[in-house]
Structures are given as C-alpha cells and as structure tokens.
Amino acid sequence: MRHSRVVPHLGRRRLEGLLVAATLSACGRGAPATVATPAPQGSARTVPATSTAPVRAKHMLFRVHGRNGSTVYLLGSVHLLSPEESKLPAEVDSAFTHARTIAFETSLDSVQKRAPELLALARYPAGTTLQSSLSPAGLARADSLLKLYGIPLAQVSLFKPWFVSLLMSQVVMQRAHFQAQYGVDMQINAWAHRDGKPTIGLEPVDFQIHLFDRIPPADQEKMITTSSGPDSSAHMLTAIKDAWVSGNVSMLDSLLNRATDPSPTFFKMMVADRNRSWIPKIEELLNAKGDALVVVGAAHLVGKQGLVALLEAKGYSVEQM
Helix, strand or coil: CCCCCCCCCCCHHHHHHHHHHHHHHHHCCCCCCCCCCCCCCCHHHHCCCCCCCCCCCCCCEEEEECCCCCEEEEEEECCCECHHHCCCCHHHHHHHHHEEEEEECCCHHHHHHCHHHHHHHHECCCCCCHHHHCCHHHHHHHHHHHHHCCCCHHHHCCECHHHHHHHHHHHHHHHCCCEHHHCHHHHHHHHHHHHCCCEEECCCHHHHHHHHHHCCHHHHHHHHHCCCCHHHHHHHHHHHHHHHHCCCHHHHHHHHHHCCCCCHHHHHHHHHHHHHHHHHHHHHHHHCCCEEEEEEEHHHCCCCCCHHHHHHHCCCEEEEC
8 A cells, every 4th residue: 555645735725725625525514524534344345446336216316395386406415526427417407497596505606705714714823733732642643644645744733623634535535536616516506607597505604614613622633533544535435426326315324424423513513403404494495486406415415314304304295306
C-alpha cells in the first residue's frame, strides 16, 4: 500500500474551493466526514472500489401526495458525483418538469458566494491551533491519519477539526473523480436557472454556514479520529454511490446514518433536528397550488427519523419512484 503522494501547498483560493465542494457534499447528510469515517464491518471486503453500480429498479425519488391535489417530489441527493454517474434518470427530469417550485436545503448560490465566511469560521482564533485543541491521543491519531491522506499536520494547524475532516473527505472524492458540478443539487440548480424556475431554501443560509462550527469539540475530534484511512473511505464512497444509484433505502440509512455518526448528539443536531424543522415548510408546499421538487441530501430521507417516515407519520401517502 503506497501513500507517498503529497498534497501541494493549499493556497487560499484552493482552500475556498475545497471547502465549498466538501460543504456541498456534506451538508445533506449532516456530517462533513461523509467518506472519512469507518465503513461498516466487512464493507471493505464486500464492496470493491471498482464495483459496478446495479441496474436502477428504484430511485432516490419519492412522490408525496398533498391533501389538496398538489404533489411534492422528494429527491435524495448525492452532492458530488463522477462524470460517469452524473446523468440523472428520466423520472427526475419528469419531476422537475412538473414542479413549479424547486426547494433545496438552502440557497446553493448564496453558499458559494459566501465561501470566504466559511473559511473564516474554519480558522482558529489567534493563539489556538489544531495541535493545542485536540487531546494527546487525538492529536497522535490525527497526525498519523493525515499522513495517509497526504496532508501535513502543519499545513492544517490553523484550522478546526470539522474543516480538516472536510478536507480529508474532499481528497478522497477528488481521487475518485467526484466533482460538485456533477452533483444532483448543482445539476438541478442549473436546470432551475436555465428554465427560470423559482428556488427556495428550507433553512436560512446563515444557519447552514454556521452549522459545522456549532458541532461540539469532542464530536469534531471524532470526525477526524474515527477515520480508518483513505482506502476504507474510498470503499465507503463507492458503497454510498451504488446504494444511491439503485435506490437502496436501507443501505443508505446504514451507510449514512446508523453506521457512521460520531455520537447520538451529533446525529440529532446535524440530521434529525433539521428534518423536523423542514416538515412545516414541506407541508406548505403540499398545501400550495402546483407541484414542487425538494432536493436534500439522501441521508435526510431515510431511516426512522427521515423525512419520508415523518411525513408518513403525519398521514401523507409517500411512494418511492
């Protein structure tokens, strides 16, 4: 196993680009370390990095029937994809065509424009460093892991653990040729601009920009130290992509929610609480005239606390397409 490749010095412009791309890849699942977390036991043996995606029988697209005749389509997003997997199925195209309104977690355009604010939040205040903030055991673990990713500890010493975790994830994604421009969110956002369809956010941009920085320090440390390295992260990335392509709801729940969260508090803050806060806004769309397409990270749709289950609990009919 070779890990000799060294990431070049990260200038400000590249750091901003990595932060935006990694943020788009992570916001949907609520965990910046989407692929920088340990894969479920045995996944490295059963999901080779070169596996071929299954034929699509279902999609991460759901149809919710409103009580007044309107329909809301829920699309589970993978925020970065490779060019080979970037073509969205015809069902998504149809849902977009029928929708009058397109909703995202927040405004993607504003997130990109405010990248410098994210970078500023990622930096420690003067006098504090990553080395001084981590526990001794956490620091030793972080140092050894960062070497596997080709990132010198000194190069990221001024950045908080949540940003370092984002960077680790982004390195793996770049090596796998996953890019934000091919992500589901970015494609749908571009379609909306092209066709002049209005877009709305389920939560304010300010909330999402500050979301990572609100993660408790202990959970931030775990976001780095629970990684099992870039090879396992690559296996995890492939497994997530394949589960998304095949619309495998239970597998996505296992990969994105149940198997990889640093703590119950982390999951509650980053996924469950946000899901509940979005339900009233989705109900507004269900009660409005005309259909809508809601695009959120796939992790927000699946599981007992996912949007599908929450809507079903309120009596709505939801079907996977």
